[in-house]
Amino acid sequence: MPPSSSPNRSTDGYDLILRLILGVVAVVVPLSHLAWLSGNITAHLTGTDQAPYQPTAALLRPEQLWPDAGDMSLLIGARIAPAAVFLALVTAGIVLWIRHRNRSGAGKTTPRLAGARDIEPLMAKATTAKARALRPSLKTSKHINAHDTGVLLGNLQGSRHEIRMGYEDVAVAIMAPRSGKTTALAVPAILAAPGPVMLTSNKAAGDAYTATFSARAAVGRAWSMDPQQIAHAERAMWWNPLADATTLEGAGRLAGHFLAASVDASAQGDFWSKAGSNILAQLFLAAALNERPITDVMQWLAFPADRTPLDILRDHGHTPVAAQLKGTVEGPPETRDGIYETARQYAAALLDHNIAAWVTPQKDVPEFNPAAFVTSRDSLYLLSKDGGGGASALIAACADSVMRAATTQAERAGGRLDPPLLAILDEAANVCKISDLPDLYSHLGSRGIIPITILQSYRQGQKVWGDAGMDALWSAATIKIIGSGIDDPDFADKLSRLIGDHDVETTSTSRSDSGTSTSVSMRQERILPADAIRALPKGTAICFATGMRAAMLTLRPWYLEPGAADLSAASDRASKAITTRAIAKHAPVQADFGPAA
Numbered sequence: 001m002p003p004s005s006s007p008n009r010s011t012d013g014y015d016l017i018l019r020l021i022l023g024v025v026a027v028v029v030p031l032s033h034l035a036w037l038s039g040n041i042t043a044h045l046t047g048t049d050q051a052p053y054q055p056t057a058a059l060l061r062p063e064q065l066w067p068d069a070g071d072m073s074l075l076i077g078a079r080i081a082p083a084a085v086f087l088a089l090v091t092a093g094i095v096l097w098i099r100h101r102n103r104s105g106a107g108k109t110t111p112r113l114a115g116a117r118d119i120e121p122l123m124a125k126a127t128t129a130k131a132r133a134l135r136p137s138l139k140t141s142k143h144i145n146a147h148d149t150g151v152l153l154g155n156l157q158g159s160r161h162e163i164r165m166g167y168e169d170v171a172v173a174i175m176a177p178r179s180g181k182t183t184a185l186a187v188p189a190i191l192a193a194p195g196p197v198m199l200t201s202n203k204a205a206g207d208a209y210t211a212t213f214s215a216r217a218a219v220g221r222a223w224s225m226d227p228q229q230i231a232h233a234e235r236a237m238w239w240n241p242l243a244d245a246t247t248l249e250g251a252g253r254l255a256g257h258f259l260a261a262s263v264d265a266s267a268q269g270d271f272w273s274k275a276g277s278n279i280l281a282q283l284f285l286a287a288a289l290n291e292r293p294i295t296d297v298m299q300w301l302a303f304p305a306d307r308t309p310l311d312i313l314r315d316h317g318h319t320p321v322a323a324q325l326k327g328t329v330e331g332p333p334e335t336r337d338g339i340y341e342t343a344r345q346y347a348a349a350l351l352d353h354n355i356a357a358w359v360t361p362q363k364d365v366p367e368f369n370p371a372a373f374v375t376s377r378d379s380l381y382l383l384s385k386d387g388g389g390g391a392s393a394l395i396a397a398c399a400d401s402v403m404r405a406a407t408t409q410a411e412r413a414g415g416r417l418d419p420p421l422l423a424i425l426d427e428a429a430n431v432c433k434i435s436d437l438p439d440l441y442s443h444l445g446s447r448g449i450i451p452i453t454i455l456q457s458y459r460q461g462q463k464v465w466g467d468a469g470m471d472a473l474w475s476a477a478t479i480k481i482i483g484s485g486i487d488d489p490d491f492a493d494k495l496s497r498l499i500g501d502h503d504v505e506t507t508s509t510s511r512s513d514s515g516t517s518t519s520v521s522m523r524q525e526r527i528l529p530a531d532a533i534r535a536l537p538k539g540t541a542i543c544f545a546t547g548m549r550a551a552m553l554t555l556r557p558w559y560l561e562p563g564a565a566d567l568s569a570a571s572d573r574a575s576k577a578i579t580t581r582a583i584a585k586h587a588p589v590q591a592d593f594g595p596a597a
Helices: 006-046 055-060 070-108 124-134 183-193 207-219 248-262 272-288 296-302 308-317 319-327 334-344 354-358 390-412 438-447 456-476 489-499 532-533 564-586
Strands: 150-156 160-166 171-174 197-201 222-225 380-382 422-427 449-455 479-482 501-512 517-525 540-545 551-554
Touching: 006 070, 055 070, 124 150, 124 160, 150 183, 150 296, 171 308, 171 354, 171 456, 183 197, 183 207, 183 422, 183 449, 197 207, 197 390, 207 380, 222 272, 222 390, 248 390, 272 296, 272 334, 272 479, 296 334, 296 438, 308 319, 319 334, 319 354, 319 422, 319 489, 334 449, 354 390, 380 390, 390 422, 390 438, 390 449, 438 456, 449 456, 489 532, 489 540
Parallel strands: 171 449, 171 479, 197 380, 197 422, 222 380, 422 449
Antiparallel strands: 150 160, 150 551, 479 540, 501 517, 540 551
């Protein structure tokens, strides 16, 4: 008895022969017709007789159809030219089929990574049109520079299309260290900003501060607030944090910055934290109303029995606030001492005279005015160390004051700033903990205030603003940039689900006594699984824009752009100057004891 597989092998052989015959016909038929047509065209051009319709002979025996044509003419006309045309047609067909499959086939499935059409609102034509509509100063301009239309995020991967966030977008960037957050996002944005720029950072040398300081100083004044001497620069400004504390709301916001800088979001609602923040707010209000320096608050905290703040509050009509303060002062001693000690810890940085000098009036040193700043092309660099406590509270308070001044100016100007204010909140979770930043995101973009909050991880934001607050910040951001180094598996999986799935064609073959059958089915796979997001190479980023598919971007670091040599030289000079100042500041002092005996 013959083996049961013999019929299947016979059927497979017939299928293979049939496919081979169809393939030969698909090649020979068009190629022979092209050879006949091309040969007659060659005969016409060389003045010889044309041949009758015999495509097979034209392909196999062209010298018999055109006996008077030369060998070179036959080689080119009946061999090379038909083959070249055939290959060109096949290539064009393959390209068109691939495009059709991408547009129609993939378009019928779940979302894919964005192509040029999907992310068109972030490309040059759309951002230019939007800039004309948003900025009155550009409406009559015949040509608008690209940097006036939005912040460059990178190029759409595999293309030259520049992707920009417009000057009504608000952004969150989650990028690990050395993933390009400074070189490819912060620095290019600062250098190209058409209006005022504010940067928060915990580094100076070799960072955005040194890379941009000279360039920004050339277009406006470059202010630096460096209470912990990261850049070791001479103090050339002071800022009054009590200028916005003349109302209970303003004083409460200032106290909230000290609270946020000292306590994580999870602990800000307990009794001692709230009570300490309330005492600070009441004392800030009293100092602001009487135009006293903020350092007077530390004296009042040291002596709770001092009636000066009570008298100031009553004299200015804040009787209920004075009553609350009096109730705390005259309450149980153990409770009062605990509340005051909590407030002292929050504001402890003000005890350092080197830090306090940046926020108290200084002779021969100009005062930084947020209201004037937002109408200029100046730059403000706010520097603080990680975990700077009260020092980082002053940085957050100054940044908050600038954005609130910008909001007020926008309202006076008809709704939005022109040119816009760019606020790069780098290391926001460490040095710029603005408690209600997620709420501010809902309206800043519409005012021409463009914040870009840069975090190292999603959990870092949760630590500062809590789960609900970070979710609100993420949701309010119209542009979200994800760089390399995402090691949080839950967040990576969340991103993978946001990017979506796509259909994958699966072919299966089954054999039976009657022959071989092939079936095609579809199954869904993640476009970018979590492990692929974790393994994003440096120099790339995923862009999530509101209402658009996720796009893969190629980042453009500043040191690869035109003019990078000059910027690099200026950055090196600034970094060396910081090093020189640091060495001079910490050099040991050698006493002169005179000549040896």
